[in-house]
Amino acid sequence: MNALAVTGGRVLHPDGRVSEADVLIDADAGRIEAVGEDVTAGREIARTLDAEGGLVMPGLVNGHTHVSMTLLRGYADDKPLESWLREDIWPVEAELTDDDIAAGAELGILEMIRSGTTTFADMYFSMDRVAEVVERAGVRARLGRGVVAVGKEEAEARADLEGSLEFARTYDGAADGRIRTAFMPHSLTTVPENLLTEGIELAAEDDLWVHLHANETTDEVEPIVEKHGVRPLEYAADRGALGPDRFLAHGVHVDGTETELLAETDTSVIHCPASNMKLASGIAPVQRLREAGVTVGIGTDGAASNNDLDLFDELRDAAMVGKIGADDASAVPAAAVVEMATSDGADAIGLPGGRIETGAAADLIVVDLEAPHLTPAHDVVSHLAYAVRGSDVRHTVCDGTVLMRDREVTTLDAATVMDRAAEHAADLVARAEE
Numbered sequence: 389m390n391a392l393a394v395t396g397g398r399v400l401h402p403d404g405r406v407s408e409a410d411v412l413i414d415a416d417a418g419r420i421e422a423v424g425e426d427v428t429a430g431r432e433i434a435r436t437l438d439a440e441g442g443l444v445m446p447g448l449v450n451g452h453t454h455v456s457m458t459l460l461r462g463y464a465d466d467k468p469l470e471s472w473l474r475e476d477i478w479p480v481e482a483e484l485t486d487d488d489i490a491a492g493a494e495l496g497i498l499e500m501i502r503s504g505t506t507t508f509a510d511m512y513f514s515m516d517r518v519a520e521v522v523e524r525a526g527v528r529a530r531l532g533r534g535v536v537a538v539g540k541e542e543a544e545a546r547a548d549l550e551g552s553l554e555f556a557r558t559y560d561g562a563a564d565g566r567i568r569t570a571f572m573p574h575s576l577t578t579v580p581e582n583l584l585t586e587g588i589e590l591a592a593e594d595d596l597w598v599h600l601h602a603n604e605t606t607d608e609v610e611p612i613v614e615k616h617g618v619r620p621l622e623y624a625a626d627r628g629a630l631g632p633d634r635f636l637a638h639g640v641h642v643d644g645t646e647t648e649l650l651a652e653t654d655t656s657v658i659h660c661p662a663s664n665m666k667l668a669s670g671i672a673p674v675q676r677l678r679e680a681g682v683t684v685g686i687g688t689d690g691a692a693s694n695n696d697l698d699l700f701d702e703l704r705d706a707a708m709v710g711k712i713g714a715d716d717a718s719a720v721p722a723a724a725v726v727e728m729a730t731s732d733g734a735d736a737i738g739l740p741g742g743r744i745e746t747g748a749a750a751d752l753i754v755v756d757l758e759a760p761h762l763t764p765a766h767d768v769v770s771h772l773a774y775a776v777r778g779s780d781v782r783h784t785v786c787d788g789t790v791l792m793r794d795r796e797v798t799t800l801d802a803a804t805v806m807d808r809a810a811e812h813a814a815d816l817v818a819r820a821e822e
């Protein structure tokens with residue numbers, strides 16, 4: 389066995405307990421071999437990661453993003469979703485090249501590795517280029533090409549749909565299984581009924597997952613209620629968009645009937661608290677969804693509506709806004725957001741990881757706990773939700789490979805990635821404003 393040992397720290401176990409333990413990893417298999425106090429005894433250890441003064445926990449799962457939108461960080465702020473997309477984002481996205489998308493993906497993945505995210509779900513364009521970066525950077529992802537029909541002739545929208553299915557079929561299982569895919573219609577209002585139904589039927593023929601934005605704003609809910617006389621998630625269910633291998637981004641404006649529908653169909657929701665606050669979309673009923681048995685993960689959404697990809701920020705936002713939404717300070721507690729960003733997030737998007745236990749995928753991070761803002765440590769889980777920052781992450785491991793050691797990313801050259809992304813972002817904006 390090519391053994392990697394993470395030693396000298398405390399471990400966050402799947403039941404929320406924290407204890408002193410080492411983690412032994414079979415790096416070739418990408419699996420956790422053992423967790424405990426004496427797991428390295430008598431073993432030949434090829435490499436060690438020092439976790440002294442730190443917490444070994446699952447790598448975080450960013451359940452919904454558009455990673456290449458890092459190029460548009462700070463490009464358009466302080467607007468609601470509809471005008472933000474139509475007036476600013478879609479016009480500049482029309483100028484994106486494949487190389488821009490690759491440069492943005494490198495930047496976003498670099499940012500995620502540094503802040504403890506090992507796994508993410510991504511909807512965007514030129515996904516073959518995003519897949520190449522995922523493979524090279526060593527992270528795990530569920531990827532899909534987004535389909536938007538707004539402003540397009542039927543033939544062009546249909547070509548998008550076929551492109552999305554083709555990408556999903558071709559790349560599923562790529563990068564030694566670290567890449568899984570999905571058919572990704574953008575939303576219930578930006579893809580017409582016939583294409584949505586047809587795409588989902590074709591995806592089902594190949595057992596492909598489905599991911600879309602849903603019930604993000606009231607502007608998205610009202611047209612469906614008006615046109616079809618049912619709530620959006622009833623409309624979605626009738627078109628095959630709900631089920632155990634489907635996950636929805638946002639789920640902000642979800643009523644009681646829709647909550648039951650999500651639970652009955654085992655459809656997961658990815659909560660994006662920062663994006664929902666920034667675009668003033670509303671507050672997702674996370675406590676209600678979880679109480680109903682819906683699996684809820686956490687996502688950053690794109691860096692243009694967040695404006696960073698640090699998932700630890702999102703844990704804090706989710707816990708805070710969850711209390712405001714439920715008008716109850718005990719709602720969405722620390723342990724819940726940690727679960728949402730780890731095991732529940734991995735389950736929601738159907739990827740391995742999210743747990744430090746024997747046999748689990750070796751996707752883990754070491755968080756430095758020796759810092760003024762983390763002292764004293766009465767309750768480590770409380771710190772994860774309310775006080776830890778992405779910059780506290782010391783090591784990042786995915787699939788048994790060390791992606792960051794002592795805050796140095798090993799698979800991407802940080803300076804080159806940042807320079808390249810800044811250059812692509814400047815050229816992109818200049819083209820868009822020509």
Ligand SMILES: CSC[C@H]1O[C@@H](n2cnc3c(O)ncnc32)[C@H](O)[C@@H]1O
Nearest residue numbers: 477511512513534535536574601690
């Ligand atoms: C078709 S690729 C994905 C598409 O989604 C856009 N987008 C980014 N953030 C959001 C959001 O919060 N709601 C809806 N759509 C969003 C992105 O700019 C791409 O065009």
Ligand SMILES: [Zn+2]
Nearest residue numbers: 601637689690
């Ligand atoms: Zn989104």
